[in-house]
Amino acid sequence: MDDMKIKLLQALEQNHKISIKTLATMLKISEKEIKEMIEELEEAKIILGYVTLIDWEKTDNNDNVTAIIDVKVTPQRDVGFDTIAQRICRFPEVKSVYLMSGSYDLSVMIEGTSMKKVAFFVAEKLASLENVQSTATHFVLKKYKQDGIVFEEDENDHRLVISP
Amino acid sequence: MASGIKGIISLGVGESDFVTPWHIREASVYSLERGHTNYTPNSGLPELRQQICRYLHKKFGLEYDYSQEILITVGVSEAIDIALRCVLEPGDEVIIPEPCFVSYKPCTLMAGGAPKTVSTQEANHFKLMPEDLEEAITDKSKVLLMSYPNNPTGAVMNREELEAVARIVEKHDLLVISDEIYSELNYNGDHVSFSSLPGMKERTVLLNGFSKSFAMTGWRVGYAAASEDIISAMLKVHQYTIMCAPVMGQMAAIEALKNGEEEVKRMKAHYDQRRNLIANGLNQMGLSCFEPKGAFYVFPSIKSTGMNSLNFCEELLKEEKVAVVPGDAFGQCGEGYVRCSYAASMEQITEALNRMERFLQRQQKQKKIFALNN
Ligand SMILES: Cc1ncc(COP(=O)(O)O)c(C=O)c1O
Numbered sequence: 411m412d413d414m415k416i417k418l419l420q421a422l423e424q425n426h427k428i429s430i431k432t433l434a435t436m437l438k439i440s441e442k443e444i445k446e447m448i449e450e451l452e453e454a455k456i457i458l459g460y461v462t463l464i465d466w467e468k469t470d471n472n473d474n475v476t477a478i479i480d481v482k483v484t485p486q487r488d489v490g491f492d493t494i495a496q497r498i499c500r501f502p503e504v505k506s507v508y509l510m511s512g513s514y515d516l517s518v519m520i521e522g523t524s525m526k527k528v529a530f531f532v533a534e535k536l537a538s539l540e541n542v543q544s545t546a547t548h549f550v551l552k553k554y555k556q557d558g559i560v561f562e563e564d565e566n567d568h569r570l571v572i573s574p
Numbered sequence: 575m576a577s578g579i580k581g582i583i584s585l586g587v588g589e590s591d592f593v594t595p596w597h598i599r600e601a602s603v604y605s606l607e608r609g610h611t612n613y614t615p616n617s618g619l620p621e622l623r624q625q626i627c628r629y630l631h632k633k634f635g636l637e638y639d640y641s642q643e644i645l646i647t648v649g650v651s652e653a654i655d656i657a658l659r660c661v662l663e664p665g666d667e668v669i670i671p672e673p674c675f676v677s678y679k680p681c682t683l684m685a686g687g688a689p690k691t692v693s694t695q696e697a698n699h700f701k702l703m704p705e706d707l708e709e710a711i712t713d714k715s716k717v718l719l720m721s722y723p724n725n726p727t728g729a730v731m732n733r734e735e736l737e738a739v740a741r742i743v744e745k746h747d748l749l750v751i752s753d754e755i756y757s758e759l760n761y762n763g764d765h766v767s768f769s770s771l772p773g774m775k776e777r778t779v780l781l782n783g784f785s786k787s788f789a790m791t792g793w794r795v796g797y798a799a800a801s802e803d804i805i806s807a808m809l810k811v812h813q814y815t816i817m818c819a820p821v822m823g824q825m826a827a828i829e830a831l832k833n834g835e836e837e838v839k840r841m842k843a844h845y846d847q848r849r850n851l852i853a854n855g856l857n858q859m860g861l862s863c864f865e866p867k868g869a870f871y872v873f874p875s876i877k878s879t880g881m882n883s884l885n886f887c888e889e890l891l892k893e894e895k896v897a898v899v900p901g902d903a904f905g906q907c908g909e910g911y912v913r914c915s916y917a918a919s920m921e922q923i924t925e926a927l928n929r930m931e932r933f934l935q936r937q938q939k940q941k942k943i944f945a946l947n948n
Binding site: 425436437438565571572 | 582584586588589591593675676677725843847848850851854855897899903920924
């Protein structure tokens with residue numbers, strides 16, 4: 411992939427709200443080229459989506475709970491972990507699924523409206539899946555940083571307004 | 575004047591908007607925890623001087639002996655002062671291309687020298703022209719004090735251009751104090767250190783530091799690299815006035831040189847994109863500026879507004895709460911220009927550009943009404 415595409419992706423990864431016009435100026439290419447590149451990257455599923463990072467704790471809608479589940483599974487012949495991982499992905503409660511090295515296999519992040527619901531989900535839907543050997547559920551108590559963004563950033567600009 | 579106003583966007587700041595990379599801060603905290611709170615050798619921590627030599631070699635192919643030819647100073651600011659104090663005899667002339675960093679002239683005067691300024695022009699992208707330099711030289715000329723990439727213009731000089739300067743330096747037996755504090759911020763290729771040109775190492779006092787490249791302004795660490803004669807003279811002044819640069823800053827600087835390259839690259843990539851944004855925005859609103867090639871400043875001409883630099887800055891601050899610096903703060907030939915720093919976030923730059931455009935449109939309308947009424 412060419413350098414320009416990488417630069418475009420890096421800029422969008424930080425802020426996808428940047429206008430096409432601004433992107434064009436920043437990267438010194440035409441707006442048309444930017445548009446085409448973005449379309450191409452979307453089609454190739456390199457850009458998968460544009461999501462917004464929200465601190466729900468600051469809203470009234472703040473009783474969602476998140477849990478990270480360590481899942482041990484028996485890999486299947488020919489497909490390894492893929493089939494089971496894909497099955498787990500289908501549940502809308504599941505926010506992310508990673509294959510891990512180390513003492514367990516899949517790291518599954520689940521969001522639910524209460525601890526009970528999450529616990530039931532794990533017991534009924536996840537643990538009962540064929541090939542799942544065991545699960546260990548860890549509830550998230552507080553988020554400090556996610557996707558490179560610190561929730562309570564206290565590094566203000568301390569600079570003087572004018573300096574040589 | 576600017577400091578009390580609320581809602582201000584400042585493009586007037588001569589330092590990075592990034593805080594010092596965390597690994598550097600962390601290393602400094604760790605060194606404090608281990609009790610590194612003492613004086614260091616006068617010339618600075620040996621490990622830091624060694625790292626600097628390694629860095630200068632890797633980046634510019636320079637060979638300096640860490641034990642005799644490097645001095646750690648309290649920022650490049652101190653290095654400028656003591657270098658001038660050590661090399662000047664009363665009445666010696668110091669040739670200073672302008673616009674330039676604010677301390678060059680005062681430090682020359684305080685060291686008993688006579689500043690002889692050379693104007694650089696927008697038409698030449700604010701580079702030092704050999705013929706202008708030649709013209710400024712007299713029998714009393716002793717030192718050429720310059721800085722590329724340049725604050726406030728963003729000008730850089732490439733190898734051929736520096737070589738042309740070097741030939742004149744040699745011909746007239748000048749000494750060069752080369753302030754290369756923005757060496758990492760060159761968007762047009764690799765920085766060429768003046769000291770690396772043939773025959774120039776002996777004639778050059780190379781100054782550099784951590785403030786700009788590693789976003790470490792508050793740590794107060796810089797250094798001078800020069801011949802043993804000059805460094806030992808500078809060391810004398812330094813040891814009796816400063817004793818040594820702060821140890822916390824020196825410890826942090828070691829970490830910066832050891833592991834900071836990625837962060838420097840990251841910050842530079844950000845500046846580069848903001849540079850395109852701001853230069854383009856200014857040109858579009860009718861404040862013409864050449865595309866700056868280094869540091870983190872643009873230097874647009876405001877002559878089309880009919881205002882002088884100070885006036886422009888004051889009105890812009892009052893009406894739209896955007897702070898920029900009048901060009902004449904950096905020398906008389908900076909009149910008619912303002913310095914805008916793009917060490918600010920994308921959002922701040924965009925908003926500042928919007929405000930400036932609104933300001934210019936209002937000014938233009940007023941000019942028209944004024945013209946109609948007269
Ligand atoms: C050209 C130039 N030289 C030197 C300095 C001072 O740097 P330091 O923080 O290392 O004293 C600055 C700071 O703005 C500068 O722009």
